[in-house]
Amino acid sequence: MRLFTTPASPWVRKCVVSIIELGLQNRIELIPTRWPHSWATKTVEFDPAFLDATPVARIPALVTDQGLRLTDSGVICDYLNAELGGYKLLPAAGAVRWQMLSVISITNGLIEAQISRRAELLRNVSERSNDFIEKMRQREHRCFAALDPAAVEFGSGVDLAQIAVAAACGYADFRYPDDDWRSASPKLARWFERFSERPSMRATIPVETPQ
Amino acid sequence: MRLFTTPASPWVRKCVVSIIELGLQNRIELIPTRWPHSWATKTVEFDPAFLDATPVARIPALVTDQGLRLTDSGVICDYLNAELGGYKLLPAAGAVRWQMLSVISITNGLIEAQISRRAELLRNVSERSNDFIEKMRQREHRCFAALDPAAVEFGSGVDLAQIAVAAACGYADFRYPDDDWRSASPKLARWFERFSERPSMRATIPVETPQ
Numbered sequence A, B: 001m002r003l004f005t006t007p008a009s010p011w012v013r014k015c016v017v018s019i020i021e022l023g024l025q026n027r028i029e030l031i032p033t034r035w036p037h038s039w040a041t042k043t044v045e046f047d048p049a050f051l052d053a054t055p056v057a058r059i060p061a062l063v064t065d066q067g068l069r070l071t072d073s074g075v076i077c078d079y080l081n082a083e084l085g086g087y088k089l090l091p092a093a094g095a096v097r098w099q100m101l102s103v104i105s106i107t108n109g110l111i112e113a114q115i116s117r118r119a120e121l122l123r124n125v126s127e128r129s130n131d132f133i134e135k136m137r138q139r140e141h142r143c144f145a146a147l148d149p150a151a152v153e154f155g156s157g158v159d160l161a162q163i164a165v166a167a168a169c170g171y172a173d174f175r176y177p178d179d180d181w182r183s184a185s186p187k188l189a190r191w192f193e194r195f196s197e198r199p200s201m202r203a204t205i206p207v208e209t210p211q
Helices: A010-021 A048-053 A073-084 A095-121 A130-153 A160-175 A186-195 B010-021 B048-053 B073-084 B095-121 B130-153 B160-175 B186-195
Strands: A002-005 A029-032 A061-063 B002-005 B029-032 B061-063
Touching: A002 A010, A002 A048, A010 A073, A010 A095, A010 A160, A048 A061, A073 A160, A073 B073, A073 B095, A095 A130, A095 A160, A095 B073, A130 A160, A130 A186, A160 A186, B002 B010, B002 B048, B010 B073, B010 B095, B010 B160, B048 B061, B073 B160, B095 B130, B095 B160, B130 B160, B130 B186, B160 B186
Parallel strands: A002 A029, B002 B029
Antiparallel strands: A002 A061, B002 B061
């Protein structure tokens, strides 16, 4: 099966870390995509195979050998975990599943704010809203603060909640190093230092997406 | 348990239609929220109970009697369906689950584009990007076209995929009546005409959110 990727996206990183942690590297072909910076406000030119994989035209997008098309990191991770991973990263049911999905849902809001802020920063100055950038920054801060207590509950193993949070922490360091999220979230910072050492994390450190 | 809502949001509508279809109206208190139009670019003043429910500070947000906080319509619907609904609206596993989630993931991309376009239209003219509005319109159009064949597969009953698509169709009619999504999606249009007659849909026709 095929996963369309970029090396900068935290959404993609959630999926690729999950793939590595589930040992699925040999079953899923990663297909890099290019994005001119005009993506922030314009429909860019797409490879037909990419557009066939996802009418949303955002990465990540997964196409299975049976032609199933999944176009959302949450659904993709859910699928990999359930169908190919024996529920190793997220239980199929029960309290632990919902506790993890609570963390994941907050983290998705955080990552969406990080990406929206990035898109705003890529706009022409004449169309840029500093208010909007500040709104996103405040949302990110609230989410990092809310996630801090969760870090204490994280086990020594790996799961989809930790993978999602790690993707958000890594993206904050990549794009917004001046934010200092560690001050709002010292427990999360200590956990992230350890979690970052996993080979799956070291193999997916964000770099700029080719234009 | 409590669900924070607005009467305009398609994300909220997904949850409320699911609640009605699962017969959970008496178990979940709907808590309306107010949003000045400045939400598009600014952090608005929040009720402390709302902010406690979700650091993302977006609706919908669900707080269970056990204090579990879920802040994302996909996760909320997944929870209601699995924990309180006996998987009536989405199977726990298997091909049908993933086919429905494929439709849902495309529809989430569509709704996100609808909402992003709405936020852009609420900006001051000096900070508005017509390119961005057009980019979202094109994404919505691609998604509606891609969803059209799915309508043929929809059963006569109700499920989370149909609920999601119906929320997107209803929001298009509410906010963007000139788009004429029915031309790109005639099969979807016929299905929506029938699905709209369900009491759950008639009870949740979008109206403006109080400011």
